[in-house]
Amino acid sequence: MTKSETAHPRHAGATRRRILDAALGEFSTHGFDGARVDRVAASAEVSKPMIYSYFGDKDALYKAALKEAYVQIRAGEREIATEHMDPEEAIRKLVRFTMEHFVQKPWFITMLNTENLRKGETVREIENVVEIQSTLIAQLRNILERGAAAGQFRTGIDPAELYVMMASLCFFPVSNRHTLRVVFEVPIDAAWLTRQAEEAGEMLVRYLRIDPGSETPKQTN
Amino acid sequence: MTKSETAHPRHAGATRRRILDAALGEFSTHGFDGARVDRVAASAEVSKPMIYSYFGDKDALYKAALKEAYVQIRAGEREIATEHMDPEEAIRKLVRFTMEHFVQKPWFITMLNTENLRKGETVREIENVVEIQSTLIAQLRNILERGAAAGQFRTGIDPAELYVMMASLCFFPVSNRHTLRVVFEVPIDAAWLTRQAEEAGEMLVRYLRIDPGSETPKQTN
Amino acid sequence: MTKSETAHPRHAGATRRRILDAALGEFSTHGFDGARVDRVAASAEVSKPMIYSYFGDKDALYKAALKEAYVQIRAGEREIATEHMDPEEAIRKLVRFTMEHFVQKPWFITMLNTENLRKGETVREIENVVEIQSTLIAQLRNILERGAAAGQFRTGIDPAELYVMMASLCFFPVSNRHTLRVVFEVPIDAAWLTRQAEEAGEMLVRYLRIDPGSETPKQTN
Amino acid sequence: MTKSETAHPRHAGATRRRILDAALGEFSTHGFDGARVDRVAASAEVSKPMIYSYFGDKDALYKAALKEAYVQIRAGEREIATEHMDPEEAIRKLVRFTMEHFVQKPWFITMLNTENLRKGETVREIENVVEIQSTLIAQLRNILERGAAAGQFRTGIDPAELYVMMASLCFFPVSNRHTLRVVFEVPIDAAWLTRQAEEAGEMLVRYLRIDPGSETPKQTN
DNA sequence: AATGAATGAGAATTCATTCAT
DNA sequence: TATGAATGAATTCTCATTCAT
Numbered sequence: 001m002t003k004s005e006t007a008h009p010r011h012a013g014a015t016r017r018r019i020l021d022a023a024l025g026e027f028s029t030h031g032f033d034g035a036r037v038d039r040v041a042a043s044a045e046v047s048k049p050m051i052y053s054y055f056g057d058k059d060a061l062y063k064a065a066l067k068e069a070y071v072q073i074r075a076g077e078r079e080i081a082t083e084h085m086d087p088e089e090a091i092r093k094l095v096r097f098t099m100e101h102f103v104q105k106p107w108f109i110t111m112l113n114t115e116n117l118r119k120g121e122t123v124r125e126i127e128n129v130v131e132i133q134s135t136l137i138a139q140l141r142n143i144l145e146r147g148a149a150a151g152q153f154r155t156g157i158d159p160a161e162l163y164v165m166m167a168s169l170c171f172f173p174v175s176n177r178h179t180l181r182v183v184f185e186v187p188i189d190a191a192w193l194t195r196q197a198e199e200a201g202e203m204l205v206r207y208l209r210i211d212p213g214s215e216t217p218k219q220t221n
Numbered sequence: 222m223t224k225s226e227t228a229h230p231r232h233a234g235a236t237r238r239r240i241l242d243a244a245l246g247e248f249s250t251h252g253f254d255g256a257r258v259d260r261v262a263a264s265a266e267v268s269k270p271m272i273y274s275y276f277g278d279k280d281a282l283y284k285a286a287l288k289e290a291y292v293q294i295r296a297g298e299r300e301i302a303t304e305h306m307d308p309e310e311a312i313r314k315l316v317r318f319t320m321e322h323f324v325q326k327p328w329f330i331t332m333l334n335t336e337n338l339r340k341g342e343t344v345r346e347i348e349n350v351v352e353i354q355s356t357l358i359a360q361l362r363n364i365l366e367r368g369a370a371a372g373q374f375r376t377g378i379d380p381a382e383l384y385v386m387m388a389s390l391c392f393f394p395v396s397n398r399h400t401l402r403v404v405f406e407v408p409i410d411a412a413w414l415t416r417q418a419e420e421a422g423e424m425l426v427r428y429l430r431i432d433p434g435s436e437t438p439k440q441t442n
Numbered sequence: 443m444t445k446s447e448t449a450h451p452r453h454a455g456a457t458r459r460r461i462l463d464a465a466l467g468e469f470s471t472h473g474f475d476g477a478r479v480d481r482v483a484a485s486a487e488v489s490k491p492m493i494y495s496y497f498g499d500k501d502a503l504y505k506a507a508l509k510e511a512y513v514q515i516r517a518g519e520r521e522i523a524t525e526h527m528d529p530e531e532a533i534r535k536l537v538r539f540t541m542e543h544f545v546q547k548p549w550f551i552t553m554l555n556t557e558n559l560r561k562g563e564t565v566r567e568i569e570n571v572v573e574i575q576s577t578l579i580a581q582l583r584n585i586l587e588r589g590a591a592a593g594q595f596r597t598g599i600d601p602a603e604l605y606v607m608m609a610s611l612c613f614f615p616v617s618n619r620h621t622l623r624v625v626f627e628v629p630i631d632a633a634w635l636t637r638q639a640e641e642a643g644e645m646l647v648r649y650l651r652i653d654p655g656s657e658t659p660k661q662t663n
Numbered sequence: 664m665t666k667s668e669t670a671h672p673r674h675a676g677a678t679r680r681r682i683l684d685a686a687l688g689e690f691s692t693h694g695f696d697g698a699r700v701d702r703v704a705a706s707a708e709v710s711k712p713m714i715y716s717y718f719g720d721k722d723a724l725y726k727a728a729l730k731e732a733y734v735q736i737r738a739g740e741r742e743i744a745t746e747h748m749d750p751e752e753a754i755r756k757l758v759r760f761t762m763e764h765f766v767q768k769p770w771f772i773t774m775l776n777t778e779n780l781r782k783g784e785t786v787r788e789i790e791n792v793v794e795i796q797s798t799l800i801a802q803l804r805n806i807l808e809r810g811a812a813a814g815q816f817r818t819g820i821d822p823a824e825l826y827v828m829m830a831s832l833c834f835f836p837v838s839n840r841h842t843l844r845v846v847f848e849v850p851i852d853a854a855w856l857t858r859q860a861e862e863a864g865e866m867l868v869r870y871l872r873i874d875p876g877s878e879t880p881k882q883t884n
Numbered sequence: 885a886a887t888g889a890a891t892g893a894g895a896a897t898t899c900a901t902t903c904a905t
Numbered sequence: 906t907a908t909g910a911a912t913g914a915a916t917t918c919t920c921a922t923t924c925a926t
Contacts, residue, residue: 049920058917112400115399117252117335120399120400123404129404172388179344199428206427207420259900476694478896480895489913555780579847623783624783711922711923712888716886
């Protein structure tokens with residue numbers, strides 16, 4: 001279905017980049033079916049045939065844009081350094097960072113939503129997806145280990161699951177801000193989200209901390 | 222249902238229902254732009270002109286489906302009764318319930334994502350949306366008050382914000398299960414989600430509990 | 443690739459017919475790749491979507507037109523009756539008829555040429571092609587048998603092969619009239635073709651007649 | 664080759680040849696409208712602008728390819744020598760040769776079909792087409808004269824018309840082999856065509872031979 | 885002489901929507 | 906109330922052709 005994204009290895013320069021950026025903007029704004037190749041062309045200031053020449057077809061363009069979304073996000077993630085911070089502080093920092101990331105790069109969230117609506121059909125086809133995996137998980141593992149070693153954190157916490165929790169707390173309010181605003185009249189803006197990130201940090205830290213009374217969380221079920 | 226805002230309020234009954242159900246299925250499966258009026262007609266076993274006669278146009282059909290999504294979800298929420306439970310246990314129950322809700326009615330999540338991609342343009346137009354607002358928030362308020370009164374929970378927690386946190390923890394792993402599965406190789410299935418709900422409950426309870434050492438969360442930033 | 447030509451069993455009437463006739467005209471005039479769906483629509487006086495609704499896609503339309511070409515030709519062939527004629531005369535009549543057929547229905551020749559350029563990919567897909575097989579072969583078989591019984595014709599002649607010879611002699615000068623006219627300055631017109639048919643009849647008859655001197659044709663190879 | 668009528672007569676040599684061969688292959692395989700300049704370029708291993716530089720445009724390229732088809736075919740025809748053969752044998756040899764020619768150079772047949780679909784618009788424009796006229800006609804004239812002089816053949820046979828008959832018998836089964844195979848289940852392969860050529864030779868010879876009984880063919884119509 | 889990059893003008897196909905009955 | 910038939914306006918994708926170097 002989708003042609004290779006390396007169909008034109010000779011094409012290198014700026015044109016491909018411009019198309020890719022425009023495509024990322026278009027797909028993240030309108031979803032796959034709502035995206036228009038015409039608009040990508042206009043926005044990239046190239047003719048439509050160039051898009052087909054560089055990328056093959058709409059599916060392939062989408063695939064390239066999706067991969068680009070991951071690549072850009074992961075590139076940003078590589079910036080934060082938490083290795084030498086106090087574990088609790090490191091967790092809070094990661095949450096803040098994640099929230100900011102989602103707020104400042106809203107296309108990432110919409111790309112993920114779009115791709116999940118498509119049941120992940122396209123991510124699956126991206127080679128090396130696993131390799132571009134979040135570095136946050138690695139950082140979380142490190143923090144968890146250091147926190148446990150220092151007697152601050154519980155043991156047995158899976159970093160991937162913790163990552164999902166952290167991402168959840170940041171993703172949802174950003175992703176759903178429009179409906180939340182209307183339906184619950186929650187005034188979601190930058191300040192609200194910043195505050196939410198702090199609370200999420202607090203929540204995660206409390207979740208990780210060794211319970212003064214009992215080492216194992218009591219099961220009330 | 223109160224007097225409907227649809228174009229042809231004269232229509233009622235089973236046909237309208239079938240169309241609405243079909244539309245909800247279609248929009249939630251394919252998003253707004255990916256949805257096909259033909260498929261709605263086929264799935265509802267009516268002719269296309271009927272849809273136009275009953276609902277006006279695709280936008281109006283979408284609006285009706287979106288409202289229906291909220292209505293159905295809220296109807297489900299009215300079932301849970303937590304008023305007489307232990308506050309901690311009530312929180313856990315609410316989380317479990319929310320997760321199950323999202324898992325069993327996946328169309329709700331995709332409708333919300335679709336609507337947020339559209340920047341909430343349509344929810345805004347739905348009359349009485351605020352009225353169909355989650356009863357969960359009311360329940361949370363009650364639980365928080367009872368917990369605080371009992372000396373178990375901290376005070377000053379906004380129920381709406383707590384609701385967002387709870388929803389976040391349940392929504393994200395379900396909504397993003399396809400990409401999470403591929404990118405992080407997290408084996409998201411029913412069992413995983415159930416476990417995640419338990420952990421989310423634990424997390425929320427710990428977040429709410431009065432901290433033995435310090436009443437107010439320390440700000441390390 | 444090609445959708446079923448019975449996609450719209452409810453569509454019956456004149457519209458389908460008009461499209462089919464227009465398509466036959468278009469494909470036979472321009473070949474498959476030169477044919478334009480727009481022109482078919484204009485010529486049939488319907489909108490393009492109707493064509494897609496009735497036939498599926500260009501391939502399927504072509505398939506229907508090709509089948510129609512065979513059907514129409516075979517229908518014409520059913521008219522000639524040679525059963526009770528003198529065998530030699532019957533042969534001559536068949537040749538004359540075939541030539542006239544090709545001259546008066548030139549779309550048949552171009553459809554065959556078009557289909558052969560496509561290596562018969564599409565005829566192969568037409569159900570019951572063999573059944574719409576030329577009735578001429580049956581007639582030839584009958585004539586050959588009667589001629590042989592009457593001691594006029596040689597035996598051992600394969601009717602299909604004889605049919606190919608007869609068709610060859612009529613097909614080629616019509617099919618290639620434009621190039622023949624230019625390259626060999628042969629003035630191919632109705633009269634010329636009529637005369638050619640007479641000569642072809644003579645040729646076939648002489649080919650079939652029992653050789654006065656030797657029963658078996660001498661092999662000089 | 665005499666001074667070419669192509670747009671850029673300055674070009675010559677191997678590159679032009681490669682393009683021409685590629686074009687002949689492309690046009691004969693796909694027809695005019697189905698032919699792709701890209702494929703010609705790829706197959707000739709030159710860039711597309713080269714093609715335009717050498718030949719002008721697609722029409723001109725087609726024209727050159729068509730002329731080339733005739734030139735190559737006529738070049739082949741010059742090889743056979745029948746001047747000193749027994750007239751009957753010469754006829755048989757010519758038929759065999761023609762059939763082989765068509766079988767081994769199938770691009771000729773498809774080029775002719777393509778050009779006839781275009782109503783000979785392009786042959787007409789080729790300068791000197793008449794000069795590259797089949798040498799077979801000259802040979803046939805010679806054979807007919809010798810045969811008549813020897814009392815073997817009838818007189819009054821037009822060599823051009825005889826050529827058309829001979830060509831018909833060889834052209835049609837090759838040109839239409841795909842449809843014949845499917846529709847009449849005639850197993851057309853090399854052996855079948857060879858046999859057909861023998862029968863065609865027999866047919867032509869019988870057609871030409873002086874009829875012992877009646878000199879002039881009887882007209883029964 | 886040669887080509888990588890680029891595009892205008894189509895061409896097939898789709899889809900929300902309406903007409904006629 | 907109900908629908909089979911029909912279409913205008915896109916939308917994706919292609920292709921002959923040219924530009925710039």
